[in-house]
Amino acid sequence: MIQINPNDVTPALRSLFRTDEPQARRCFAVLDGITHAGKIITDDPANPTWGVVWEAGDGTTHLGGRLDSAMLAEVFVNLRKENDVLVGLWLDDPRQALLPPDPYYDGRTLEFYDRPIGSGLDKYLHKIPEGCEIRRLDRSLIMRTEWGPADVEFAGGIDAWEKTCFGYCLMRDNEILSEATVGLPAIGLREPGVFTQEEHRGKGYATITVAHLIKEIETLGDQTYWNCAKQNVASAAVARKLGYRIEKEYRCMAWHKLTTPKA
Secondary structure: OEEEOHHHOOHHHHOOOOOOOOOHHHHHHHHOOOOOOEEEEEOOOOOOOEEEEEEOOOOEEEEEEOOOHHHHHHHHHHHHOOOOEEEEEEOOOHHHHHOOOOOOEEEEEEEEEOOOOOOOOHHHHOOOOOOEEEEEOOHHHHOOOOOHHHHHHHHOOHHHHHHHOEEEEEEEOOEEEEEEEEOOOEOOEEOOEEEEOHHHOOOOHHHHHHHHHHHHHHHOOOEEOEEEEOOOHHHHHHHHHOOOOEEEEEEEEEEOOOOOOOO
16 A cells, blocks of 8 residues: 555556546546645556545545455545545445445435536526625635635645635625635536525525636636535535536445544
8 A cells, every 4th residue: 555646646547537436526636736635545556456545625535446345444544544534436336335334424415517618607697686796705805704714724825725716705795695616627627615604595695606606617618516415405406506417416425533542
């Protein structure tokens, strides 16, 4: 079991991972060095038979090649020393049988993609509520948002965030009602994230805010996809309103970070 850097990723290793698996963008963001907050583990970079890619943010983990349950258990122990491990697999994926037992979470997630580029957004772009305005996030505003401080930390600081991320917020006077952000693309895809303050939910604010974000993403030539827990009915509804034409369900399992017993 060898941990390598993105600079050491060979075409053979990269080919072990598929672009049509759940959260594939996150996998290739680590493999291609777009984000350095992760780990790449394999048996042999030059002639690999298996590989595992782990993103540090929420522990999203991707499996490639011919793994067995014993090796996967060993890799999981290594990764769980640092943070949670989260795996998403399509419902018919036989690799589910290789995963360690007793995840703390075992549920269903939805992934939406294939949004028609440049269409279906106008009705939300021009639907800004009276007394509100859409503002592009800057280094001052991002630190006032709900998810901003964590995003800045994950990016490596505010300067790095400004170079790799952008977003919009819906504001009334000085209050941020809803926020939508995105990072750099991988394999031509970006993953928008949106958050609306609880007291302002159910009013369509998330759709309005993220529509402005998606417009800029598509203007830059990239596509987007949407990912949310199946039970997050509100988030799934936003994705459907935004026009994603393909919706797929997968199984999502997560294991907690290992804790060191106190002496």
